[in-house]
Amino acid sequence: MWQALxxxxxxxxxxxxxxxxxxxxxxxxxxxxxxxxxxxxxxxTRHVLADLYNLVxxxxxxxxxxxxxxxxxxxxxxxxxxxRHLTGLASARPLAALxxxxxxxxxxxAPEEVRxxxxxPSEQDQLARAEFALADWLARQxxxxxxxxxxxxxxxxxxxxxxxxxxxxxxxxxxxxxxxFREMLDEWTRAGRPYYxxxxxxxx
Amino acid sequence: MASQxxxxxxxxxxxxxxxxxxxxxxxxxxxxxxxxxxxxxxxxAYLGIAARxxxxxxxALEAPDFTxxxxxxRPHSLSAHRGRKxxxxxxxxx
Numbered sequence: 001m002w003q004a005l006x007x008x009x010x011x012x013x014x015x016x017x018x019x020x021x022x023x024x025x026x027x028x029x030x031x032x033x034x035x036x037x038x039x040x041x042x043x044x045t046r047h048v049l050a051d052l053y054n055l056v057x058x059x060x061x062x063x064x065x066x067x068x069x070x071x072x073x074x075x076x077x078x079x080x081x082x083x084r085h086l087t088g089l090a091s092a093r094p095l096a097a098l099x100x101x102x103x104x105x106x107x108x109x110a111p112e113e114v115r116x117x118x119x120x121p122s123e124q125d126q127l128a129r130a131e132f133a134l135a136d137w138l139a140r141q142x143x144x145x146x147x148x149x150x151x152x153x154x155x156x157x158x159x160x161x162x163x164x165x166x167x168x169x170x171x172x173x174x175x176x177x178x179x180x181f182r183e184m185l186d187e188w189t190r191a192g193r194p195y196y197x198x199x200x201x202x203x204x
Numbered sequence: 205m206a207s208q209x210x211x212x213x214x215x216x217x218x219x220x221x222x223x224x225x226x227x228x229x230x231x232x233x234x235x236x237x238x239x240x241x242x243x244x245x246x247x248x249a250y251l252g253i254a255a256r257x258x259x260x261x262x263x264a265l266e267a268p269d270f271t272x273x274x275x276x277x278r279p280h281s282l283s284a285h286r287g288r289k290x291x292x293x294x295x296x297x298x
Contacts, residue, residue, distance in 0.1 A: 002293055015285040021296040025275055028297055032275055040280040042272040044294075046216060051253060052261075052268040055294050064267040064290040068283070073262075079293075102289055111265055120259035127239040130252030134241035137213055138248065146246045153241075166298055176298035 001079030005095065006039045013066070014102045019044050021058060021163055023170050046136065050163045051129050054121045057162040057196065061094070063101065063108060071101070071108040073118045076198040087196060094198075117199055128158035132168065139171050148172060159188075162195070213250045223247060267292075 006016035016039040020028035025043045032041050049055060053062065055074060063072035077094040084090055100106040109117070121129075135150030151172055155165040165184060169176040189195055210226025212219040214233075221229065230249040234240045239252035261268050267290075271281040282290065 002291075005291070013288050015288045015290045016293070017280070017282065017285070017290060018293045018295060019272060021294055022298070025273075029275060031295075031297055040274060042274055042280055044272050048216075048270055048272065049294055052258070052270055053294075054258065054262065058294050058296045060294045062267070062292045064282070064285075064292060066287050066289055068267050068269075068286050070262070070265045070267050071289075077293075098291060114265055115263060118262055120262055121255045123239065123255045126252050126255045126258065127241070130239040130241040130250045133213065133216070133252065134243065134248060134250035137211075137250065138243070138246060143246060146243055150241060150243065163296075167296060170298055 001035075001091075003035050003037050003039065005079065005098075006037075009099065009102050010039075012102050015039065017042065019049050021047055021050060021055070021167055027170060046133065047129070047163060047167070051126075054119055054125070055163055056119075056158075056160055058167075063098065065108070069111075070114055070118075072199070073114055076196045089196060089198060125158050125161065128154045128161060128164055131157060132164045135168070136171060144172075160193070208247055211248045213248070215251060215253055 002016050002018055006014065018037065018039070019042045020031065021044050022028040024045060028043050053074065059076060059078060060074050061077045062070060062074060065071040075094065076089060078087065078089060078091045081091050101108045131150045131154035135147045135154060138150065139147035151168045155168070158164055166176050166181060169181065174180050185195060208223045210221050210223040212221060212226050212229050226247070226249065230240050230242050230251065233251040237254045237256070239254065240249060242249040267282060269281060269283045271279050273279050
């Protein structure tokens with residue numbers, strides 16, 4: 001889907017960059033080969049992007065303008081409606097907004113609006129990311145018991161960060177679509193907390 | 205007695221140090237306000253980037269640059285797209 005959008009808008013001046021926050025290129029390979037992207041389609045095994053942009057879940061999209069400035073901060077958008085029955089989020093409105101911005105029909109968000117919608121990391125969020133990174137390194141060394149302690153600690157420090165809590169599951173031998181995930185999701189949403197946090201004007 | 209090795213991961217860079225030097229480096233990073241994940245038993249520490257540094261960069265609205273590989277291992281940088289609008293999409297198989 002992002003490939004189709006890129007083909008549609010590249011002559012209007014849009015670059016599309018997709019980044020898979022996966023344990024290994026092999027985990028992302030099937031997705032990438034199915035999409036046959038001709039735009040940059042990258043692999044971020046160490047969650048570099050999550051650390052730089054304070055990502056707490058996927059999918060997350062950002063708009064960056066031609067001067068390299070954030071024109072729309074972390075938002076939730078799906079390229080298709082495949083998962084709409086699960087997420088309640090339609091793809092059409094965010095994509096229409098993007099098209100209008102790329103074609104210059106709308107200016108995008110004003111800087112003060114971008115700042116208002118930015119979520120900035122806390123010290124505890126960054127400590128959670130350090131714990132995740134240590135755990136990931138230990139896991140790759142085969143030091144699995146130690147890794148597990150730090151993965152758990154990371155999730156406790158940042159319970160809202162699903163790049164940590166769900167993203168660590170494949171690294172710990174846990175099925176990220178399985179009962180442990182559903183249990184985590186139920187526990188989170190029962191208390192009225194959203195799993196996805198789209199910007200206010202993108203609710204479908 | 206040969207001293208034990210200690211691994212410090214400084215924002216991803218791997219440093220192999222003597223244990224006392226590794227612990228001291230981790231302590232200095234913590235004192236400087238950086239997030240530090242330490243496992244004394246495993247003799248390893250990860251030094252992260254402080255929240256205030258990340259927050260300052262984001263609040264300035266400059267999109268932080270990054271370089272990451274594609275499936276074939278070729279590196280790509282956000283900054284190579286300067287002059288064009290960019291849709292950045294983070295996703296995962298999980």
